[in-house]
Every structure is written in structure tokens, then in C-alpha cells.
Amino acid sequence: MEEELCITTLEERDLNDLMGELVSVYQHAYATLPEYGYHSPQRIEGYIRWLWRGDPQGFFVAFLGERIVGFVGVHATWWEDGELFGEVHEFVVDPAFQGKGVGSALFGRALEYLTKRGRERVGLWVGEKNEGAMQFYLKRGFQKTIQYGKWVRMVKEVEIPVSPRDFGEAPLFRRNKR
Numbered sequence: 001m002e003e004e005l006c007i008t009t010l011e012e013r014d015l016n017d018l019m020g021e022l023v024s025v026y027q028h029a030y031a032t033l034p035e036y037g038y039h040s041p042q043r044i045e046g047y048i049r050w051l052w053r054g055d056p057q058g059f060f061v062a063f064l065g066e067r068i069v070g071f072v073g074v075h076a077t078w079w080e081d082g083e084l085f086g087e088v089h090e091f092v093v094d095p096a097f098q099g100k101g102v103g104s105a106l107f108g109r110a111l112e113y114l115t116k117r118g119r120e121r122v123g124l125w126v127g128e129k130n131e132g133a134m135q136f137y138l139k140r141g142f143q144k145t146i147q148y149g150k151w152v153r154m155v156k157e158v159e160i161p162v163s164p165r166d167f168g169e170a171p172l173f174r175r176n177k178r
């Protein structure tokens, strides 16, 4: 049985209804990276609300059927050291669904959104030992710039999308495939 990945933004009432699940996906995604994530459910919930409120159209959630398998939160207007960025603040995929293209599809949608909002530069902070995420960003054209404590700044100059990866094409999923 195949299920299609569905990526969508959320109305505030959906955000409220789905908050428990979003917190859980976040906790699972950071379980092996405790130094880079928040821990208490209250703090995580507050953070997710901050992400959504800062740019509701930039908060994308990936569903497989009814289940949330990941989300990405970007703000299309973000000032960093006096420069305007489209900022990727958070990006998580449930570990049970990692390595299957969910992250690529989510990230592609987020970049597409930032491009449509006219951003020519996208930035993010990633943990210095978070090799997996860093590889993900390097493969997608981000470059390391500065480091602040344990956080590394990565930046990408955005072009018109040219590859399916950049378009955030949703892959088809086969249940139990792993």
C-alpha cells in the first residue's frame, strides 16, 4: 500500500490540535542530539508557537496519511547582523522516516516559499557536531560562514529552482519500506 507524502501549512486551530504530535516529532528527532534541542515539552511547545507566529506561511508540516513525519519552520523576513535573510529556524523529521526523502521534500517547499517571497539569501544555524544535517545543507549549496559557540552559520545564495530536489517534489512511500 502506497501513501503519498502531503506537505501543508497549518491554521492556528490545527496547530493547537496537532501540538502534541509536533512536540513528539521534535523530541524524537533530537533524541540523539540533546545538546542542540530543547527538552521540556512546555519549552518546545512555546518554541513551535514562536516559529508559527513569526511566519505562519513558512511553517510546513509533512504528513503520511494522518501521521506527522516532520516539519520545517522558516521566517521569510529575518535580520541577522544587519542583513536580510530567509531564515530556516527549525527542520526535523521523525527518525523512523529519515533517509527517505521527507526532509528533502520539506526543505524544498521551504526554499521555494522563501524564493517566492523574494529572498535571495537563506541562512541557518546548525550544531557543530550535527554532521548529518550539515551534510544535508552542504549538498544543497549552503556554505559554512561564521561560528558562534557550538553553532555554525550556513548560508546559501538562492537561484531559480532547477532540480526536482529544489522544487520539493513529494516522493511516493511504500509502507514498511525501510
Ligand SMILES: CC(C)(COP(=O)(O)OP(=O)(O)OC[C@H]1O[C@@H](n2cnc3c(N)ncnc32)[C@H](O)[C@@H]1OP(=O)(O)O)[C@@H](O)C(=O)NCCC(=O)NCCS
Pocket: 029, 030, 033, 090, 091, 092, 093, 094, 097, 098, 099, 100, 101, 102, 103, 104, 105, 124, 125, 126, 127, 130, 131, 132, 133, 135, 136, 139
Ligand atoms: C536533517 C533531517 C531533517 C533530514 O531529514 P531526512 O528526511 O532524513 O532527509 P532526506 O531523507 O531527504 O535526505 C537525507 C540526506 O540527509 C543527510 N543526512 C541526514 N542524516 C544523516 C546522517 N546521520 N549522516 C549523514 N548524512 C545524513 C544526507 O546528506 C542525506 O543525503 P542524500 O540527500 O544524498 O540522501 C533529519 O536528519 C533530522 O531530523 N535530523 C535531526 C534534527 C536536525 O538535526 N535538524 C536540523 C537542525 S539544523
